[in-house]
Amino acid sequence: MNDSPRLEARYPVIAALSPAAHARLAASARWMDVPAGAVLFDERQACEGFPFVIEGSVRVVKCAPNGRELPLYRVSAGETCIISSSCLLGHEDYNARGVAETPTRLMLLPKPVFDELLADPAFRHFVFHLFAERIADLMQLIEEVAFHRLDQRLAALLLGKGRTLHVTHQHLADELGSVREIVSRLLKGFAAQGLVRLAREQIEVLDPARLRQLAAGEERGGPTPPAV
Known part of the structure; x- marks a missing residue:
C-alpha cells in the first residue's frame, strides 16, 4: 500500500523537501499500523524516531507512581509529538507515555534520518515551528492546572x-x-x-x-x- 500521497497531504512539508532529502525520507520510512490502546512509547524508553500520524490519534500523558495520569496533548493526523521532538533533539529518553486512542496508521522516521533532514531548511522550519506551537499548548495546560x-x-x-x-x-x-x-x-x-x-x-x-x-x-x- 503506497501511503506517500496521504503522507504528503497530511504533511505538506514533505513535498517541499529537496529532491535528495525527499528520496532519503521515502527510502527510510517505516510504516506502522497499531490498534487502539497500544502503547507507542513509555517513560525511560529510548526514542527510535520521529512519528508522522497519517490516520488516528495518539494520547500523550504523564504518569504518576500511584497510577494517575495527566493528559498533556493529543497528536492527530498531520500533527507532531513534542515529546518525540525534544527527545530526538536532546538525545534523551521519553519522559511521558503515548497511547493510540484509535486504530492508528503512522510513519516513523528513524532517528539518524531525522538528524540528517534537520539540515534541510524546510524540514528544520517545520520541526521547530510545530515545536513552538506545542510549547504554547503545554503552557496553557500548566496555567489551567495551576490556577483553575x-x-x-x-x-x-x-x-x-x-x-x-x-x-x-x-x-x-x-x-x-x-x-x-x-x-x-x-x-x-x-x-x-x-x-x-x-x-x-x-x-x-x-x-x-x-x-x-x-x-x-x-x-x-x-x-x-x-x-x-
Missing part, C-alpha cells in the same frame, strides 16, 4: 463536547488528570444545581450559560480541591 479549580475545568470540558455527552466519569477524570471519585462528586453537585442531568454513561447539559459562568470562575459549583 477543578470544577471550572470540568465545566469547560463539558461545554466543549456538545449538549449530550456519551462518556464515563472515568473518561472525564482521565481528561482532567484527576480521579473518578472527585469528578463524580462534582457532577452530582452540578446535577443538584440543575446544570446537568446524569444517566448511565451520559451527561446532558441543561444550563450551558451557568456552566460558562462557572468555567470563567464567576460562579462556584461546590467545594473542590483547587487543581487536581
